[in-house]
Amino acid sequence: MESQTIQSIALMLGAGWASGLNLYAAMLVLGWMGATGQAGLPESLQVLSNPMVMTAAGLMFVVEFFADKIPGLDSLWDAVHTFIRIPAGALLAAGAAQGLDMGAVGEMIGLLLGGGLATTSHVSKASARALINTSPEPVTNWSASVTEDAAVIGGLWTALNYPWLFVLLLILFILLAIWLLPKIWRLLKAAGKTLSSWFQKPQRTTDTNHQSGE
Template identity: 65%
Template sequence: MDSYQHLVDTLALTLGVGWASGINLYAALLVLGIAGSTGDLALPPDLQVLANPLVIGAAGLMYAVEFFADKTPGVDSGWDALHTFIRLPAGALLAAGAVGEVTPALEIAAGLLGGGLAATSHATKAGTRLLINTSPEPFSNWTASIAEDVAVFGGMWAALNQPWLFIGLLALFIALVAWLLPKILRALRKIGGGILRLFGRRPKPAPAAITTPGEPPS
């Protein structure tokens, strides 16, 4: 029974760090680091460095920067674009480290799973933010950002304390993304096409008529 529970706990942690990294990597690092340093969570060997005060401090500083950048229209999408190259590999590395001391094949499989979840949650967040930024008011950005922060902290708590609840909620999230992401991509394509038409259909000046001496202009 203990080995079965350990397997479920490890699976939830692996999925949780991958999913959370795609939305707010620094919040996920803070949760793991603080939980590990206080003894609430026995971090796997490869993740024990997250409990170091220097790592916690750096994660806290970057979370504070992201907290404000993520709530500024336009800046949030630029921040997401930059973090495409950070969240995805970080999600893969955290997931690979979360499985503990296992065979290299299982570690690679966990990394691929974590990276895939990070890419899925990141693409959903970034695409949604691009749509939100078509509205000039900032309140929708604030609402979305706060909701994402709450989701990450709540999701990480569930992954550590209620693994079956987290796995169930993650399954619902994946089903929602499978339904929502194509709609987001179509909406973005439509907006992009409208912008291209707006700037691409300017009337061209008519060519000047050529006349010969003594011939009235046409």
């Protein structure tokens, strides 16, 4: 019973966290593991193993795989998916909470925790990508994207096979996000001020030349 409980908790937390990084990869991994018998999904999540659902998730994963690696476009993609990843992560976590056998209470807990974790991972990803995009070279962007995809796959696999380890790693991720996010925001603000000053300087020069001509 205790083993089943921690597995359900890890799946609930993992579904919310992974959705914030890459929703389509999370759906595809969960669906594939359920379809191949590598994991027993709660009834509400078994729809993820439907071939049509897996195909749709796979197609969207391919689109995101390429969009996520183009500087600038990745940040636009993240902005749009703010309204997709977070609610979807909350719903997936609520579905996973059915394994806790707590009824509506468990589903509400899953909804809240899943939404919170999806928000945390999504904001961390989007902020880090915005900072990376201040540099024009594409290598860092590609590396970050591949790392995120690998984290989703490895994280969900760990959640389903080694739930205690996943919970520990998730706690470390949350602590790291709490420590890093303020620093990333300060760097983004500094970069924004620098870009703003670049655009303001030519305007000042033009104004000075115009006054001299008068």
